[in-house]
Amino acid sequence: DTEVTQTPKHLVMGMTNKKSLKCEQHMGHRAMYWYKQKAKKPPELMFVYSYEKLSINESVPSRFSPECPNSSLLNLHLHALQPEDSALYLCASSRPSGGLRDTQYFGPGTRLTVL
Amino acid sequence: GESVGLHLPTLSVQEGDNSIINCAYSNSASDYFIWYKQESGKGPQFIIDIRSNMDKRQGQRVTVLLNKTVKHLSLQIAATQPGDSAVYFCADYAGGTSYGKLTFGQGTILTVHP
Numbered sequence: 001d002t003e004v005t006q007t008p009k010h011l012v013m014g015m016t017n018k019k020s021l022k023c024e025q026h027m028g029h030r031a032m033y034w035y036k037q038k039a040k041k042p043p044e045l046m047f048v049y050s051y052e053k054l055s056i057n058e059s060v061p062s063r064f065s066p067e068c069p070n071s072s073l074l075n076l077h078l079h080a081l082q083p084e085d086s087a088l089y090l091c092a093s094s095r096p097s098g099g100l101r102d103t104q105y106f107g108p109g110t111r112l113t114v115l
Numbered sequence: 116g117e118s119v120g121l122h123l124p125t126l127s128v129q130e131g132d133n134s135i136i137n138c139a140y141s142n143s144a145s146d147y148f149i150w151y152k153q154e155s156g157k158g159p160q161f162i163i164d165i166r167s168n169m170d171k172r173q174g175q176r177v178t179v180l181l182n183k184t185v186k187h188l189s190l191q192i193a194a195t196q197p198g199d200s201a202v203y204f205c206a207d208y209a210g211g212t213s214y215g216k217l218t219f220g221q222g223t224i225l226t227v228h229p
Contacts, residue, residue, distance in 0.1 A: 101146065106158035
């Protein structure tokens with residue numbers, strides 16, 4: 001099973017709203033990722049969690065706040081977003097292997113629209 | 116900075132033809148490469164990967180070739196089908212950084228005509 005699930009599939013929010021995106025995997029992976037993808041562009045890394053600890057933050061604005069409550073769950077809390085934050089938000093997971101690289105498996109994404 | 120990129124942004128083929136999607140990379144320290152397929156409205160789907168100690172790897176109807184001398188990667192799809200129509204991304208792990216940082220190329224749009 002290589003499934004990563006994300007909810008909701010679509011989200012429309014105003015600039016003053018607070019919302020959260022959720023990601024879940026049951027593959028036993030201990031690395032989880034958030035990516036942002038604009039239309040006709042490749043995914044761009046936002047955050048990496050390794051063993052439930054934040055290991056990479058790609059200088060993402062503080063209006064995006066990640067959280068990893070346990071090894072299967074990853075959240076992205078959104079607050080005071082801007083219209084330019086509208087994008088497809090992708091979650092991925094992988095099995096960290098020390099110094100080796102591992103395949104990242106992606107979820108279907110959450111299509112976010114900020115009005 | 117160093118990055119992974121693609122030669123052709125679009126590729127149009129007839130059903131049954133073989134397709135070749137190319138990717139150039141500039142980071143000589145890159146040691147692991149992945150091809151993803153992304154259909155409209157979906158997340159990237161893993162197709163095949165290759166490590167730098169190999170020059171060829173085959174999957175079901177797909178083959179990835181790695182030429183480290185010229186820093187070139189290609190994805191070959193045999194007997195292309197309409198269901199193969201998608202955006203294809205090559206990606207690599209930036210050498211010298213932590214394992215989590217996967218960098219994507221710009222993508223190639225593959226369109227398969229029946």
